[in-house]
Amino acid sequence: MPNAQRLLLTAPLVLALCAACASGPGMRTATTPLQADTALALRPGDVIRIQVWDQRGPQNALSGEFPIDENHNLLFPIMGEVSVRDMSVQELRTRIRAELGRLFAQPYVAVVPLFRVAVLGEVMRPGLYSVDPTLSVYDVIALAGGALRSANERNLRLIRGGELHPLNLSAVSIAQSTLRELGVRSGDQLLVPRKTVTREDWALLLQIANLAISIIVFLQR
Template structure:
């Protein structure tokens, strides 16, 4: 019986060592953007996010004389010196881009903004405001520039980005980075454009990812980090642990009775 227990303990320790070794990753699989001969040529201007239907935009009109902006900018008639910053932000008018890619602005009526960058939309609205206001100023911000991050990251969830200029690495940083069990060579990015979803793969271990058209994110992108094989195997082992322990206990009991 003692011999059996010794062998059982040795086998158990061996199994633990094998699981530990299996879960360890090499440097090649863990380090981001490993140096190679890739020439980095990514320009953000090539991949600036475009306004899409269902986007929510905050649009503020300004001018040398604030009174002339009242028809276009309700905030100007409501804000006073006693208004706090939080209240000031809440008073700023928002506009939802409809399915035709248009917003309805006071006095101007329908203005098509879908397919334009934020800067292009600003220039278009400024041009149309020119018939009412001399040298108008226009500020546009996305209210719903959201990115969802799922899978093997420290803090999965949806994140509202403070700016539309955000990279996949910055977004993963907001989620607490990948866990040691996340596959860095095959990160999935799901993007919807004009109602059609597409799937793209990024290898974060290679510098060439910096040249990818998907290195810069767009609103409503979804990033998924899949678990490595060791994590998948461990999850299978975990789900069967109680069964294995029960069977092992039964076998030990039977052997103990038979060897008395």
């Protein structure tokens, strides 16, 4: 058998095997899209940043960052253990302000939830970060030192409970959306993947290879 014909028969098989390897086993893709957290409910894993002022100024002894444990409880000075189950940020602020109103005249309370999100993959400093839910996805990547040149920022993934949630950031409106609007919450993992050859790329290469080999065979007749 001529070499050109042998190449014609074997090249598609080789490229097909490469395409299968490139696709990999992968992680299960979620069938339910992420939902925006309009009420900004408090969940275990969140860290609550609380700042308290009164007429005399900041009350540093009552200010700080307080984590929510697995039982939905938050340990706050004076109040002790506070259950935040099914509670929103505004409801927690109102409750703390009412409690502190017994001790201070006209206390001011600021409550900001921070999500604990792992940033993984092609970033300068992968790790666990406490982030404000009003930040965008790109803001979070910047906190991790920014994306590497090998990163595919248009193909970001969110991992939750063993499921993969694609984040299509090709649209400007989505890229500028906040974590809260995208449905991100504590415990999620933001994966910045490496640029790879996709199955579609392999299919295109297969077509080009077949065309090139066909031309070679035709010219050798």
